Structure formats: structure tokens, C-alpha cells
Amino acid sequence: MKQLHSWHWISAALSMVGMLLFAITGITLNHASTIGAKPVVVEKSGMLLPSTRRMLTAPHAPDTPLPALVAKSVAATVGLDPAGKLVEWSDTDAYVALPRPGGDAWVSIERATGHITAETTDRGWISYLNDLHKGRNAGAAWGWFIDIFAGACILFTLTGLLLLQLHARHRPTTWPIVAAGLAIPVLLVILFVH
Numbered sequence: 001m002k003q004l005h006s007w008h009w010i011s012a013a014l015s016m017v018g019m020l021l022f023a024i025t026g027i028t029l030n031h032a033s034t035i036g037a038k039p040v041v042v043e044k045s046g047m048l049l050p051s052t053r054r055m056l057t058a059p060h061a062p063d064t065p066l067p068a069l070v071a072k073s074v075a076a077t078v079g080l081d082p083a084g085k086l087v088e089w090s091d092t093d094a095y096v097a098l099p100r101p102g103g104d105a106w107v108s109i110e111r112a113t114g115h116i117t118a119e120t121t122d123r124g125w126i127s128y129l130n131d132l133h134k135g136r137n138a139g140a141a142w143g144w145f146i147d148i149f150a151g152a153c154i155l156f157t158l159t160g161l162l163l164l165q166l167h168a169r170h171r172p173t174t175w176p177i178v179a180a181g182l183a184i185p186v187l188l189v190i191l192f193v194h
Helices: 002-030 050-057 068-078 125-134 140-170 174-192
Strands: 040-047 093-097 103-110 115-122
Touching (some): 002 125, 140 174
Antiparallel strands (some): 040 115
């Protein structure tokens, strides 16, 4: 019993902040169409130096990253770092998509002239938190956090269920309330989700 209580409170402590974040963003996701957001779009442009531009004229295999010096020059010129990202190579352009939580960005370089065009879109902090909720464009570290957090929530829930079982004989409404917690979403899905 003492071990069960320890696992329950430790898993609750580990998942408390994440659970609050995911509960709030669950509401914002559910009402995304009613929450107004005006995306802020910033466009920048620049030119590669001729010596750097020449690195783009040679044929490149599909989806290979930009040469390191080109990526460094692009980052210095437009403030977006395409280093190590996959590139869509065409005869005329090198295009790099740079998606991110709560927005988007991209860089396009004209291979013949070295002209850089870049665009960043910021959809606001609610969109940022919603994308974190879904793990969209947030990277591997955030993906691992979501998985570990989900494990802590499962542990919290299962230890809570075992504690309910241990204390149910002194609380006669325990199992009817647990049954209602199961029945309500099931009935909503059967009756109203089509």
C-alpha cells in the first residue's frame, strides 16, 4: 500500500505540469476555429556572394542538404538556418522548408543568381502550444517528452485505479462513479459522433 501511494504521488508530481498544459491545449484545440489569430508574415531577401553561389550550380542529388558555407551564408543573410535540412533541388531553385511549432518558414535560393528569398510565419502563442500538444514540428526531444509524459500519466492512472480498489469498500459510490467516467464518453461517441 505504501509503495502504491509512493508511485501514485511521484507519477502525479512528474505529470502535473504536463497534464495542465495538455488539458489547456485540449480546450484550445477543441475551439481552434473560434480563437482568432492573425498570422504575422515576415519576408526577407538577400544575395549569396559569387564564390558561394557557384556551389549551387553543380548537380545535386535529390533531398541533399545545402553545402555548409551556403547554409551559413543564408543564415547570416536572412536569419534562418537551413544547415542539415533536406533541400528540394530543381533546375532553377534550391528550396528548404523549415516548419516549426506555431508557424512556418522557408528559404528559396535561385541557383543561377544566388538571390535568396525567405519567409517566416508566426501564428501566435496559442498555435505554438497547440502544435506542442500534437508534437507537430517540435523535434525528437519533444517527442520523447510526450512519450515519457504519457507513460507517467498511465502510471498515475493505473496506481489511482488500484488505490480506488483498495479504498472502495469504505466508499460505496466509487465504482458507480468510475463506471460513469467510462459510460459518458462511450455514450457521447455512440450517440453524437458521426
